[in-house]
Amino acid sequence: MDILAELNPPQREAVETINGPVLILAGPGSGKTRVITHRIAYLIKVCGVSPRRIMAVTFTNKAAREMEERLHRLVSGSVNDLTIGTFHAICARILRRDGKAIGVDPRFVIYDDEDQISLIKRSLQGVGLDPKQYAPRAIQSAITAAKSRLLTPADYLQRSRSYFDEVVQRVYERYQQLLTESTALDFDDLLMKAVHLFRQNPQLLSRYQSRYLHLQVDEFQDTNLVQYELMKQLAGKFRNICAVGDPDQSIYSWRFADLRNILNFEKDYPEAKVILLEQNYRSTRLILETAGHIISANQQRKPKELWTDNEPGVPTTVVETYTEQEEAQFVVNEVEQLVSQGEFKLGDCAIMYRTNAQSRVLEEAFIRYGVPYKLVAGTRFYERREIKDIIAYLRLIQNPYDSVSLLRIINVPQRGIGQRTLSELSQWAGSTGLSEYKALQLLAEQKESEATEHRPPFSPRSVRALTGFVDMMEGFIGRSQKLNLVDLFDLVVKSSGYKEYILAGVDGEERWENVLELRTVVREYRDLKPLDGLTVFLEGVTLVSDVDGLDESVSGVTLITLHQAKGLEFPVVFIVGMEDGILPHIRSFDDPGQMEEERRLCYVGVTRAKQRVYLVRAFRRSLMGSSTINGPSRFLQDIPPHLISGGGLWQGEDSQLATAMYSWNKPLPARVATPELKDGDHVRHAQFGDGVVVSCRPVGDDAEVVVVFDGAGIKKLLLSFANLEKV
């Protein structure tokens, strides 16, 4: 059977164990994707399971697409009936089809992060609180946390402990009201409502349970409790659930992903078979060892030994530059060199960083040196103002009750509907118990009939402006029944006056280009039935993730955050910003749990690499305007010297370093000036305290020192990193 042919024994077992629950703990590069696809192919081709009875959950749409393609090749038949996608996309589908049972209108729109914040601000005002006093972000996070534990506002009330809880509870309640009034669901609702739907409709659940004979979840370590609950519901009948994950790559706890899911799995499914995939096929041996040293410093961790038959490869290059500009310069130079030597292509290289803000300097350097690059995200396309505006128009056509979209574009371009008119509108709408749009419709009708029952409080000028807007929208809505999506798009952009508005503003040309770019996306939906096209398009643009746009067929260096890099691999990986305060991020300093997650993030980065790893840091960098000096990342200390190759200080062509050293009277705390140490010397270390040197041997232009510390025990340190003080 060729589906099993190229698999090692544990992989094979993972593919063949199709009855009952299976937990696959898969180290990086252990052929996880291969196992999942082969397993599904095996189910279809060998076991004769119909694709429509299989559900596979992936972390991104891109992963889903790729898996579908691979399956297509493996099965050499149609897999169109397979249910495959992210949790959010799958839940949206379920709710559109069956959500009515719990009062979910199938025309719902999905609110993204930004929409949520704007709605939370309105909710705060709605309950008489000041959005400046209570950070909307913090409240949003608390609401997400609540929803991740399936708590409704009423449940939250009972658990309310603190003053902040109380605030959250009130806002949460109002926020849900506004969502309902807007016929909208936020990201978390998609998951929570799906679970509620099944809880309240056992017969519906039973239908789904009977349909899905096999369930497959990828990146299991990054699922939250709701997602786990949903899978548990769906697997309730057949219990054929296969979860794949790696606790060492859990990096989404801030999104309330919960590692306990892995522990609970074995509790909820005591008959589960646990399979370990420990052979790495991706990285060189030295890279794997480096990664191993980094991750094994975590305390809260089940030890696990990965191994590989691959070549040893070359040691990791560790480099310090003076500023983040030079860091970028180094990266670009090095990439050019690697490429010119012919061993690697541009597309083989990826630059990874902790925070999005770091991408700018890198981008500038790549532009300056004319090296092609692919930025994953950046100012993410769908978050641009002009894109969100157009989408708001389209959302409003699908669902005029969408208040976030309404308020967003009611005066864009300017139609003489100002702040004052708007607050009068919402007050008037509120007092008559109508949604904003209903109120507007009423107003437009009244203009003709002069009915005076609820006299709207607007000046004639405002009335004209408002009714003008309603008439326009009603026109769009009418036409939307017949027009294909491209024509609808063109109609909206033209008749709303948006095109002139954009072109007249700052960066008009560039922003208009973006609108046209969106139009090319829209073209893919041209052939769908008018209203379906709109729905599918809107859902697609809301649930996209940034990596979804990453195109391997385009040549260029990839610029990507460490989080986004999960699940990907590259021959050459640069991790920049290897500094305490960046990676690990400063926000994790006071929480050991968070610190461990930072370490896992670093581990994820290193294990993306097949051939080469560069760990780069800047001596000083500007953060939020001002310049800061960060020490080397503490994670570097956990890599033994023999796995590191020199590098050391690097100076760019117009380095500011020389100038700096000249103007400062003392040299930089450079490794040039490390003290000579010999056995028996007493030393002091910032972290470990006092100790005695037991050995010191040169490594490259550095030295490896072994010290017995009074408190901290025996440590192997790299002289230049350790900052030892002789006492």
Next chain:
DNA sequence: CGAAAGGCTCTTTTT
């Protein structure tokens, strides 16, 4: 009502 200017606070990571 709207444009312009100045002041403020942050930035971790994202479906």
Next chain:
DNA sequence: GAGCCTTTCG
């Protein structure tokens, strides 16, 4: 350094 909010003036 940038986006967001408030203030001010026409």
